[in-house]
Amino acid sequence: MNHIMTVFNQKGGVGKTTTVVNLSAALALLGKKVLVIDIDPQANTTSGLGLDKLAEKSIYGVIKGSKKPQEVIQHTKIENLDIIGSHGDVAGLEMDLAIEGNWQYRLKDALENCPGYDYILIDSPPSLGILSLMGLIASKEILLPIQCEYYALEGVGQLFNTIQLVKENYNKDLDLNGVVMTMYDGRTNLSTQVVENVKDYFSTMVYQTTIPRNIKLAEAPSYGQDIFTYAPKSAGAKAYESLAREMVKGEAKK
Ligand code: ATP
Ligand code: MG
Secondary structure (H helix, E strand, O other): OOEEEEEOOOOOOOOHHHHHHHHHHHHHHOOOOEEEEEOOOOOHHHHHOOOOOOHHHEHHHHHHOOOOHHHHOEEOOOOOEEEEEOOOOHHHHHHHHHHHOOOOOHHHHHHHOOOOOOEEEEEOOOOOOHHHHHHHHHOOEEEEEEEOOOOOOOOHHHHHHHHHHHHHHOOOOOEEEEEEEEOEOOOOHHHHHHHHHHHHHHHHHEOOOOOEOOHHHHHHHHHOOOHHHHOOOOHHHHHHHHHHHHHHHHHHHO
């Protein structure tokens, strides 16, 4: 059985895209076959993995029903890592779909036509709109990145309401895979405190691996590179490799 996982938090800038890019690369380097789906019109995952933001190769046509996933899947430079990219046009999808209706299962149906992947990772925009909902409906799991900052848990209640609504109405299989703490700064009490608060709240669902604040992780996307290509010895690379190993190991226990 494959994993279909949305990396989701409706808060902006918490490290969703950085996590999708580098966790997918790490899983692929561990030999897993990975497909990334970028449904964020910002398309930062697409460019972060070194691909151009091409309208004709984006998720847009798949959701509109004019393209099959196989027509738009692109290989990245990393073996075992493929992507269906995004493009600015995807921003218009939300309005189109709201008018057309009947959008709920379009991504789910498309992913059912993508066999052979061990992991499908979806990068969502920072909102609780139609695009994110489509991602949640298509997924079996949610990986929740939480930034080590003062308002870390803000919006988590709302997030759980949404998950509950999705479960009750569209996708009873949806579950939390885990929580990953991002942009951890060991020099500050704040980071330590936030991790403790989040562990109080989510208990064992929090990954032991925390992702440190690491400048190399912030620089890599401007070269269209994942962290293993850009700075394989960096603390960021070590952290994402460790997260991938923990995820795969947790899987063996399930
Ligand atoms: P959005 O909600 O806009 O999609 P996001 O949740 O996808 O944002 P990212 O784009 O991954 O968040 O990260 C936000 C910013 O923080 C980016 O500039 C990114 O390079 C930087 N960043 C993310 N994680 C780290 C880290 N561990 N260390 C340093 N910088 C980071
Ligand atoms: Mg993002």
